[in-house]
Amino acid sequence: MSQEVHTRLRVSAVLIGLFAVIGIVFAGAPAWAHDELIGSDPATGARVDALPAEITMTFSGVLMDEPGATDVVVTDAAGTDLTSGDPVIDGTRLTQQLSGSAAGEVTVIWRVVSSDGHPVSDQFTFSVAGDAAVAPTGSAPSPTAAAPADPDMAGTDVTGWLWGGALVAVLAAGVIVFVVVERKTRSRPSSRD
Numbered sequence: 001m002s003q004e005v006h007t008r009l010r011v012s013a014v015l016i017g018l019f020a021v022i023g024i025v026f027a028g029a030p031a032w033a034h035d036e037l038i039g040s041d042p043a044t045g046a047r048v049d050a051l052p053a054e055i056t057m058t059f060s061g062v063l064m065d066e067p068g069a070t071d072v073v074v075t076d077a078a079g080t081d082l083t084s085g086d087p088v089i090d091g092t093r094l095t096q097q098l099s100g101s102a103a104g105e106v107t108v109i110w111r112v113v114s115s116d117g118h119p120v121s122d123q124f125t126f127s128v129a130g131d132a133a134v135a136p137t138g139s140a141p142s143p144t145a146a147a148p149a150d151p152d153m154a155g156t157d158v159t160g161w162l163w164g165g166a167l168v169a170v171l172a173a174g175v176i177v178f179v180v181v182e183r184k185t186r187s188r189p190s191s192r193d
Ligand SMILES: [Cu+2]
Pocket: 030, 033, 034, 114, 116, 117, 118, 150, 157
């Protein structure tokens, strides 16, 4: 009788460990596959002489190019729209044509769909010479390199699911073997009784 209780306790311990591992795997999964902005031209915090004809951004992964997936808003300090046409995606590269002229701080707000299917968005600024309101050189621009937190992280990364699924299969097999062995051990004629 105490043997059976002991077995149940051990199976419970295995199951608790199993669920704990699954929890850890899925909690950590979403951070694995996000694409992030790794560079741009003009760069974050750059000071240029005139508004360039286009802005290019380079990401760490191949972006999804679907209608409505990508959105870029470029405005001057007064909020005037400086974009010309839609952003163009080419692999890991995004190009946004600009028009007009600007002086002072230019803000680039972007949203792309990461290669793992998640939307990623952030913004950065650079400045165009000719405006007294521009912060003096030496003031550190706020870095935008840090990966933005995704608003819709729900553990849906394919990679995470695959790893999680494989882990569950292996652990489940282990539990089954454990239970079968325990049963065989118990059903064997015993001299200890
Ligand atoms: Cu993601």
